[in-house]
Amino acid sequence: MTVLPYGDRALLVELDSVEAVVALADRVRADRALADLLDDVVPGARTVLLVARPDVALDRLRAAVPPLQPADAPADAPADAPTDAPTVRHPEPPDPGAGRWVRREVEVPVTYDGPDLAEVARLTGLSEAEVVRAHTGTTWRVAFGGFAPGFAYLVGGDRRLEVPRRDSPRTSVPAGAVGLAGEFSGVYPRSSPGGWQLIGRTEVAMWDHDREPPALLGPGDRVRFVDARERR
Amino acid sequence: MSVLVVHRAELVLVQDAGRPGRAAIGVGRSGAADRAAYELGNRVVGNRPGAAALETVLGGLEVEAATTAWVCVTGAPAPLTVDGRPEQPGTVLALRAGQRLRLGVPPSGLRSYVAVRGGIAAPAVLGSRSRDTLAGIGPDQVRPGDRLEIGAEATEPLRVDAVPAGHYPAAPVLRVVRGPRDAWVADAERLVSAAWTVAPDSDRVGLRLAGGRLSVHDPGRQLPSEGAVRGAIQVPPSGEPVVFGPDHPVTGGYPVVGVVVEADADRLAQLRPGEPVRFRWA
Numbered sequence: 001m002t003v004l005p006y007g008d009r010a011l012l013v014e015l016d017s018v019e020a021v022v023a024l025a026d027r028v029r030a031d032r033a034l035a036d037l038l039d040d041v042v043p044g045a046r047t048v049l050l051v052a053r054p055d056v057a058l059d060r061l062r063a064a065v066p067p068l069q070p071a072d073a074p075a076d077a078p079a080d081a082p083t084d085a086p087t088v089r090h091p092e093p094p095d096p097g098a099g100r101w102v103r104r105e106v107e108v109p110v111t112y113d114g115p116d117l118a119e120v121a122r123l124t125g126l127s128e129a130e131v132v133r134a135h136t137g138t139t140w141r142v143a144f145g146g147f148a149p150g151f152a153y154l155v156g157g158d159r160r161l162e163v164p165r166r167d168s169p170r171t172s173v174p175a176g177a178v179g180l181a182g183e184f185s186g187v188y189p190r191s192s193p194g195g196w197q198l199i200g201r202t203e204v205a206m207w208d209h210d211r212e213p214p215a216l217l218g219p220g221d222r223v224r225f226v227d228a229r230e231r232r
Numbered sequence: 233m234s235v236l237v238v239h240r241a242e243l244v245l246v247q248d249a250g251r252p253g254r255a256a257i258g259v260g261r262s263g264a265a266d267r268a269a270y271e272l273g274n275r276v277v278g279n280r281p282g283a284a285a286l287e288t289v290l291g292g293l294e295v296e297a298a299t300t301a302w303v304c305v306t307g308a309p310a311p312l313t314v315d316g317r318p319e320q321p322g323t324v325l326a327l328r329a330g331q332r333l334r335l336g337v338p339p340s341g342l343r344s345y346v347a348v349r350g351g352i353a354a355p356a357v358l359g360s361r362s363r364d365t366l367a368g369i370g371p372d373q374v375r376p377g378d379r380l381e382i383g384a385e386a387t388e389p390l391r392v393d394a395v396p397a398g399h400y401p402a403a404p405v406l407r408v409v410r411g412p413r414d415a416w417v418a419d420a421e422r423l424v425s426a427a428w429t430v431a432p433d434s435d436r437v438g439l440r441l442a443g444g445r446l447s448v449h450d451p452g453r454q455l456p457s458e459g460a461v462r463g464a465i466q467v468p469p470s471g472e473p474v475v476f477g478p479d480h481p482v483t484g485g486y487p488v489v490g491v492v493v494e495a496d497a498d499r500l501a502q503l504r505p506g507e508p509v510r511f512r513w514a
Contacts, residue, residue, distance in 0.1 A: 004412040007491030010461050012412050025256070042255040042459025042484050049459030051252075054494075087442065145258030146457060146483030149367045152258070153457075189258075190368075209357060209369070219256035 003065060010051045011061060018155050024048050026220060027066055034064050034123050043064045043144035105172030110178050111229040114198035120180060123163045131199060132227055134158035140185055140223040150189035150207030152217040157185055176201045233382040234298045237374050238332060244374040246352050248284040251360035255459060255482045257423050262364035264422060265478045265501030266343055269307035273347030276304045276324060276395055278388035283351030284361035286346045291335035297327035301382060302349035308341030308502060309397040322397040324337055324390060327331030340400040341502040353383035366437045366479040406496040407514040413487035418447045418468055424511050432505040438474040439500055445471030448487060457483040463492035475500055
């Protein structure tokens with residue numbers, strides 16, 4: 001774990017894996033004393049950016065960043081993990097369950113007829129049916145946001161599904177398109193350009209201005225994709 | 233209580249202190265590009281911190297009061313008229329019903345803030361009335377014929393008549409904290425040695441620097457997406473640096489060679505296309 005200055009108002013914590021990112025972001029959010037020093041916590045693929053409140057000096061923030069315990073490394077908490085955010089205060093002894101909690105598990109029905117399904121099957125050496133089984137076979141977890149409001153980078157998928165982005169991005173990907181790229185899966189919240197491999201689509205709204213909260217998926221949420229055809 | 237938008241020459245947006253703390257759901261802070269100028273206007277008209285104001289570009293706005301409205305223009309010192317009579321920016325102005333306030337092109341700076349006592353009462357999204365131009369959330373841009381309702385966010389009496397008008401000396405030198413990805417850039421020192429100009433396609437998402445290129449060691453190598461802040465200077469494969477503005481992407485995949493210090497980030501918001509700017513390491 002390396003901590004780099006990011007301007008004079010933020011620290012960038014570098015980590016080895018997205019699982020470690022999820023664990024640290026969880027710890028930071030659960031630690032009220034630390035959360036009070038922060039304007040925002042911005043998880044990335046291998047980093048967590050901690051943005052200090054205007055009145056907080058960076059040295060004070062640096063001293064408050066919890067060391068990442070090896071026990072935090074696995075991203076998956078048991079399904080029966082407590083649903084309330086525990087308050088973890090550094091430097092108390094590490095608690096294997098500390099800082100990890102399940103906020104919600106969201107089921108997303110998907111019609112697996114995406115334009116890149118055949119290409120993903122070819123790239124992975126799986127049949128199309130096996131791609132669907134792999135995508136629906138694990139519980140995904142929100143690692144970080146970005147790209148657009150309501151877009152969640154999901155991790156925890158079947159490793160066989162790791163495929164590169166498309167060589168040439170599409171100029172328009174419809175809202176609800178379900179894609180794969182690298183270690184991530186995600187659902188496009190609205191029509192936009194995009195370079196992910198599209199394997200299906202969902203009618204579930206990932207972002208709805210008139211809903212509170214507008215984003216379907218929040219930090220730490222778990223996602224189960226289900227085959228919409230099988231469900232009927 | 234409301235004001236009517238009569239004319240608008242450039243982009244006019246409703247802005248407030250933004251919506252911090254939402255990066256995990258892909259929503260950035262947004263908010264007034266020049267935070268200090270925006271906050272000053274709110275204070276002068278006695279508003280609660282965080283009340284919404286109008287952000288204008290190169291003046292470019294004319295509004296008519298439907299009922300008496302107290303206003304103050306901060307930021308870029310746009311020459312003002314009320315029904316054709318000249319007024320000073322930074323002054324608390326009482327607009328009587330039917331009177332028109334017009335903002336001309338400021339002699340320096342880019343963005344002016346029209347603070348109205350009571351605040352602009354547009355619908356809030358995720359607790360903020362800021363328009364995020366990248367995410368497409370928050371109140372739509374202001375158009376001629378729009379009637380803007382005035383809110384009830386005046387919490388303090390009017391205590392001052394005027395504050396000094398904004399002033400933006402040409403060719404500023406902005407302080408930058410080096411890194412975190414300066415090692416990805418072969419000639420990071422060029423950032424502080426080059427004379428840059430603000431490219432015309434700059435906006436609230438990013439201020440584009442023209443006048444040179446930085447070279448990334450290995451343009452094919454991809455940086456895993458990481459969080460960003462306002463003032464982060466990203467080097468895309470083209471080598472022309474982009475300084476992130478208030479509506480920057482929440483996470484980005486190009487190396488950040490340096491980050492403009494918070495105290496100088498507001499100055500970025502006042503740079504005009506074509507203006508020279510330089511940087512130095514903090």
